Amino acid sequence: MRNDKVAEMLEELGDLKEILGENPFKVRAYRRAAEAIRRLTTPIEEMVEQNKLSEIDGVGESLAAKITEFIRTGKVRELEELRGKVPPSLRAFLDIPDMGPRTAWLVYERLGITTIEELERAAREGRLRHLPGMGPKKEENIIRGIQLLKTTAQRVRLDIAWKIADYIIGELVLLPQAKLILPAGSLRRMKETIGDVDILVATNDSEPVMDKFVSLDGVRDVLAKGTTKSSVLFEHGLQVDVRAVHPESFGAAAQYFTGSKDHNISLRERGIKLGLKINEYGVFREPTDEKIAGETEEGVYEALGLLWIPPEMRENRGEIEAAERRAIPSLIELDDIRGDLHIHSNWSDGSETIEALAKAAVEIGYEYIAITDHSPPLGWGVKPEDLRRQITQIRKLNEHLNDILILTGVEVDILHDGTLALDDELLSEFDVVIASIHSQMKMSAQKMTERILRAMENPYVNIIGHPTGRLIGQREPYEVDMEAIVKRAASEGIALEINASPERLDLKDEHARMCKDYGAPIAIGTDAHAIVHLEFMKYGVGTARRGWLEPSDVINTKPVKAVREFLIQRRPSRRSRKG
DNA sequence: GCCGTTTTCGGCCCGACTGTTTTCAGTCG
Numbered sequence: 001m002r003n004d005k006v007a008e009m010l011e012e013l014g015d016l017k018e019i020l021g022e023n024p025f026k027v028r029a030y031r032r033a034a035e036a037i038r039r040l041t042t043p044i045e046e047m048v049e050q051n052k053l054s055e056i057d058g059v060g061e062s063l064a065a066k067i068t069e070f071i072r073t074g075k076v077r078e079l080e081e082l083r084g085k086v087p088p089s090l091r092a093f094l095d096i097p098d099m100g101p102r103t104a105w106l107v108y109e110r111l112g113i114t115t116i117e118e119l120e121r122a123a124r125e126g127r128l129r130h131l132p133g134m135g136p137k138k139e140e141n142i143i144r145g146i147q148l149l150k151t152t153a154q155r156v157r158l159d160i161a162w163k164i165a166d167y168i169i170g171e172l173v174l175l176p177q178a179k180l181i182l183p184a185g186s187l188r189r190m191k192e193t194i195g196d197v198d199i200l201v202a203t204n205d206s207e208p209v210m211d212k213f214v215s216l217d218g219v220r221d222v223l224a225k226g227t228t229k230s231s232v233l234f235e236h237g238l239q240v241d242v243r244a245v246h247p248e249s250f251g252a253a254a255q256y257f258t259g260s261k262d263h264n265i266s267l268r269e270r271g272i273k274l275g276l277k278i279n280e281y282g283v284f285r286e287p288t289d290e291k292i293a294g295e296t297e298e299g300v301y302e303a304l305g306l307l308w309i310p311p312e313m314r315e316n317r318g319e320i321e322a323a324e325r326r327a328i329p330s331l332i333e334l335d336d337i338r339g340d341l342h343i344h345s346n347w348s349d350g351s352e353t354i355e356a357l358a359k360a361a362v363e364i365g366y367e368y369i370a371i372t373d374h375s376p377p378l379g380w381g382v383k384p385e386d387l388r389r390q391i392t393q394i395r396k397l398n399e400h401l402n403d404i405l406i407l408t409g410v411e412v413d414i415l416h417d418g419t420l421a422l423d424d425e426l427l428s429e430f431d432v433v434i435a436s437i438h439s440q441m442k443m444s445a446q447k448m449t450e451r452i453l454r455a456m457e458n459p460y461v462n463i464i465g466h467p468t469g470r471l472i473g474q475r476e477p478y479e480v481d482m483e484a485i486v487k488r489a490a491s492e493g494i495a496l497e498i499n500a501s502p503e504r505l506d507l508k509d510e511h512a513r514m515c516k517d518y519g520a521p522i523a524i525g526t527d528a529h530a531i532v533h534l535e536f537m538k539y540g541v542g543t544a545r546r547g548w549l550e551p552s553d554v555i556n557t558k559p560v561k562a563v564r565e566f567l568i569q570r571r572p573s574r575r576s577r578k579g
Numbered sequence: 580g581c582c583g584t585t586t587t588c589g590g591c592c593c594g595a596c597t598g599t600t601t602t603c604a605g606t607c608g
Contacts, residue, residue: 025580060582063580097606100607133603134599256593256608558590
């Protein structure tokens with residue numbers, strides 16, 4: 001992804017300038033632009049060619065010139081110069097907790113230290129304490145920070161973070177002092193990966209809450225313990241913070257600690273224009289300091305003339321403007337989902353029988369599910385003759401089931417040339433056909449796009465499964481022109497999947513939003529290979545909400561009849577089909 | 580470096596905490 005390279009270049013420029021002591025607002029400008037480019041869904045080269053860089057949020061004349069230089073020549077002269085002044089290895093110091101740009105520069109300038117190993121040695125030998133502003137305590141903190149850096153997970157998957165948060169909340173809620181408990185931060189925003197878990201507790205007596213928190217099973221190390229905030233290092237190397245606030249400030253604190261940072265900054269800037277100060281205790285009118293909101297989140301937003309904004313939308317991507325226009329969408333909720341259209345049974349690589357899956361789905365309250373086992377050439381794919389047997393079996397099963405309908409289906413492989421691994425005659429037998437790529441992912445964007453578009457020509461394809469092939473933290477998405485895919489999906493009436501498996505979440509949030517913009521239908525499927533995986537639906541819905549999707553944008557919110565209509569709309573009618 | 584219902588200059592979110600300080604700089608979320 002070229003966009004990532006440009007973003008990284010801007011981040012490096014920002015970091016190096018910060019280490020050199022450049023104006024912090026300037027540094028922020030580089031980081032904001034980098035962030036905007038990282039989340040951009042169109043290739044940056046296009047923006048350069050069409051002279052549209054200034055349309056990107058936070059990109060002005062100067063940054064546009066640097067981006068253009070980088071795209072044209074692969075280099076940026078200013079960056080090369082900066083690297084001469086600041087060894088790029090110093091950037092790693094910024095990842096050490098309690099170590100920032102000023103300290104990084106100090107140890108380099110005075111002691112010539114350029115690597116973490118040298119830094120640790122100098123701290124252990126007591127050579128840092130003589131530097132201005134430093135002392136023995138700082139040396140200790142730097143040594144500890146380096147240890148933390150080695151043992152702390154970078155970011156963990158959403159489901160792992162939720163599991164830990166649910167456990168901690170389940171313990172704290174038993175305390176009579178805890179009036180309200182809310183998971184905040186990126187967890188509440190359902191971001192695909194979580195850096196640390198923030199839990200907010202409303203209480204008038206925080207000590208017992210903090211005591212219990214830091215002594216929970218699974219706490220590896222206590223990083224800080226106070227009456228308003230405590231931090232621990234939890235299993236999986238995940239940092240968990242608990243913050244205690246008084247109930248009358250709970251709304252303001254919930255807003256503040258949910259973020260995102262960019263959303264909060266925009267909100268405060270808006271506050272300033274209205275003569276208001278916003279902090280974690282409330283909204284205050286300046287200069288009298290009169291408190292006008294804070295007990296509820298709704299009140300905080302209302303004080304700013306805004307509708308309440310769902311946490312998943314709080315990324316400063318236009319939600320504040322939408323709230324001002326009173327145009328916040330009615331986002332999809334887990335309860336809107338009527339069925340799961342992507343499930344594997346033990347006929348392929350799943351672990352459960354079809355009956356067991358159906359029973360579990362009834363308990364969730366679904367009206368229908370689709371069994372979509374793999375096709376060959378995957379080793380665990382079900383052979384055509386067995387797929388026919390499976391269809392027969394499911395039809396028989398349906399005769400005895402009153403509470404749920406099992407749709408017959410398949411997840412058919414898209415081969416390297418865009419043809420499908422099963423013939424049309426067999427495909428026409430299924431209620432649901434998901435077409436997915438599982439091999440040969442290293443192609444040019446153009447070839448990959450042609451491959452998927454060709455698969456979409458097949459009249460039996462209903463859904464493109466995990467459309468970008470990424471595995472979070474393990475495998476990059478393949479190169480593909482998603483805009484072209486989304487446009488075709490919209491015109492053809494093919495759904496693109498939000499694969500709800502927390503290791504995929506594919507499509508991701510921005511692409512989901514692109515689908516909404518172009519009117520391409522979405523299917524949220526869990527890709528369950530076991531009964532417990534059916535619960536992944538909440539992560540898929542979370543991703544959909546981050547993409548601003550409403551129930552009508554998602555096909556598996558529809559009742560059975562409407563889903564069936566959707567599934568057969570592209571198929572040639574039986575009468576006109578020859579043979 | 581960006582940006583504009585404070586519009587081409589002068590702002591840019593806000594508070595807590597820590598360690599080093601005698602009034603504050605650095606870091607964090």
